Amino acid sequence: MKRIPSLLFGLGLIAVAVAGRPLVDERALMDSLRQMPRWEQVRWLAKRGLADPYLRDCTPVQDSGIRCVGRWSYGPSTWVDVRATADDTIVFLSRGSGVSIIRFRSQDSLRLDLLSDINSHGLTGRCQVRDTLLYVNSGGVECYDISNLTSPVLLNWLSQPLIYDFFVVDTLLYTSSRDSFRVFSVANPASPRWLGACADSGYVMYVSGEYAYLGHQAGLFILDVSNPASPHRVASLGYDVLSVLVKDTLCYFGTTEFALHIYNIKDPTSPVSVGSLSGIEAHDLYISPTCDTVLYTPKLHVINIADPRNPRQIGFVDCPGWDYGVSAVPALNYALVADYFKGMVAVNVTQPTTPTVDTMLFAGDEALDIYLDGGKAYVASYLAGLQILDVSAPTTPAFLGCYDTAGDSRAVSSAAARDSFAFVSWNVPRMLSIDVTDPRHPLRAAGCDGMFNQPEDMVIRDSFVYCVEASRFQIVNVARPREPVLVGSCAGDGVAVVVQDTVAYTAAGAIRVTNIARPDSPFVVSTIAGHSATGLAVNDTFLYVPYVYDTLFTYSVSNPAQPRLLSAVQTGVWPWDVTLGESKAYVALSDGNGIDVFDLASPGLPVRRGRASAPADIRRLFYSSGLVYAAMWEAGVALYETTSVGIQEQPPTAEEARVLRVWPNVTSGNTRFTVGATARSYDIAVYDISGKRLRDVCLQANVKGGATEGEIGLAHLPAGVYVVRVDSKGTNLTAKVVRTKGR
DSSP states (O other): OOOOOHHHEEEEESEEEEETSSSSSSHHHHHHTTTTHHHHHHHHHTTOOOOOOSHHHHHHHHSSSEEEEEEEEEOOEEEEEEOOOOOOOEEEEETTTTTEEEEEESSSSEEEEEEEEOOOOSSOOOEETTTTTTEEEEEEEEEEEESSSSOOOOEEEEOOSOEEEEEEEEEEEEEEEEOEEEEOOOSSSEEEEEEEEESSOEEEEEETTTTEEETTTTEEEEEEOSTTTTTTTEEEOOOOEEEEETTTTTTEEEETEEEEEEEEEEEETTTTEEEEEEEOOOOOEEETTTEEEEEEHHHHHHHHOSSSSEEEEEEEEEOOOOOOEEEGGGGGGGEEEBBTOOOOOEOSSSSSOOEEEEEEEEOOBBBEEEEETTTTTEEOOBBTEEEEEEESSSOOOOEEEEEETSSSSSBOEEEEEEEEEEEEEEESEEEEEOSSSSSSSSEEEEOOOOOOOOOOEEEEEEEEEEEEETTTEEEEOOOSSOEEEEEEEOOOSSSEEEEEEEEEEESSSSEEEEESSOOOOTTTEEEEETTTBBEEEEEEEEEEEEEEEEEEEEEEEESSOEEEEEEEEOOOEEEEEEEEEEEEEEEEETTEOOOOOEESSSTTOOOOEEEEOOOOOOOOOETTTTTEEOOOOTOOEEEEEEEEEEHHOOOOHHHTSEEEEEESEEESSSSEEEEEESSSSEEEEEEETOOOOOOOOOOOEETTTTTTEEEEEOTOSSSEEEEOOOOOOOOEEEEEEEEEOOO
């Protein structure tokens, strides 16, 4: 899959927002944008006056109800830098929302040893190593002490303003943001000190000597930074610049016209054109300090620049991913490419005229779906296949293995697993069964023929996999996982599916409720129109639907054929998915806003209680045993611990169990209740499922033996679900009562 020219998809997506609401599918826009480096994305969006979905404040938020305890930050690779010494070569690879630190060896054969991973505040771009310090762009600039490569230590995070690119020279840090160029002193890396600024901007940057070179859609800007307190522009060149590099008195830059330009900058105030080379797609440029006659691009072009007046391409190999960043270690005969979803590609340049791809490691793409089974997380990583993680220790999720797409650009957008088999969406056939008996070496077991489209979401119940896809809802029998068989199908259109008992709920342009009592003949029993949703969750008789703009809807599905709206609660930002656990609803938010926590004490009227941040958009949530697992699109996977885990894991004592007791819990008449001795001072109320307090319910109560006993009068009320709530000394107790017969 190759990059789509920006003009091609730009024409189709130019009208993206009216009054803040998207007119086109966000996924389509992001799929197009991600095929170009982030600095080119910024340029494309800026030209059209559109907001940048990547450039945002990633300040961590931990309000209440949930906290991040573990991260696995693998995602697309965007930048690579190298620290080479006489004894060792260390590679720093920006990927997803982190940086991998890798020992690189190539004596007899290539060997890459992962030393450590850094979890960053946001999606990462440039990383730059300076001695024992590592600087990382994550919307701000993070600085790490890497004197111990196996245990990096965060020294500082310069979070404002939001930064396009940065460059470090000696004790000075230069940054470029939306509307300014700034200079900071990092003599004390733990405490950057602002020195000066000017009103210039650039998406890419290089600093050499007393000058900074900013690549912008409006040109290449050259700034005098000899006085850090007063940087100012001294020259500009009228190109749309993709990349820039300076070596001695020459400036090299790539442009959107697929050309490499070389200028003499002996006098930076009057740059002079020296030479150029067309047909070069250069989203990054690299010249080794030990070999300054060869220039590399991440495509990978090998260009001889011994005579800058006549640059010549002497070698080329088309790396399999999307070219983002490049570095090289000529002494070890390798160029290293940050190749987006293919991870880091090592290219053997022993013969520069015939470079060859040696290996590809650290593949990662959009985490679109996540499924938990037996202490393992199965992640649908789009063009990087199925990733399998060990999450038995939530604070340190570890990579086990993957079923890669092997360079054929197969898209894996959903996954499910049970025991020793995983099931993933595929191109042809539409679904694969994968043997994960050895998760370090997953093996293809079988495919399922006859399916209409690729499943966008799937769940396993008993011996069936329920799949929702474009234009169809389908059921696959996996009792024999090596022989999956499509057994049932009906009309549908969805991107998310949940199953409860004999009913399946699917979300897309509308919510469909499907009877699956007979898997061979499912049929739609009702439709909730008007909701463009990308996720949903169901518990008992309650259905929760995050609407694409700003609302969490709750429906009663006590009668699946007639869903009834109970409430609509604003989330403030676009909610993408929802999962349920421990009387809480956890709602994934777009625009990197993280997860909202809603209290379901009154199930029909969710109440927002807190929010936890995330480094990127969350596309799918999965709840299991007190943990919320988040598939964070390009940022990998995060694990969140709910604050009530410790309470839920301990069974209640006999005394605690009788504090609030309501019986029978399914009734057709009045209901008895008991409030324990801890509730001498109390207020007892009954609410309907919409959260409305019922004023005409008879509450007869008396104190007996230190406990309050009484009766709730429900005989005159219609069938439905009611919530009994007791407020006692600042403690809220709730119990649900289901009434089966109405007045």
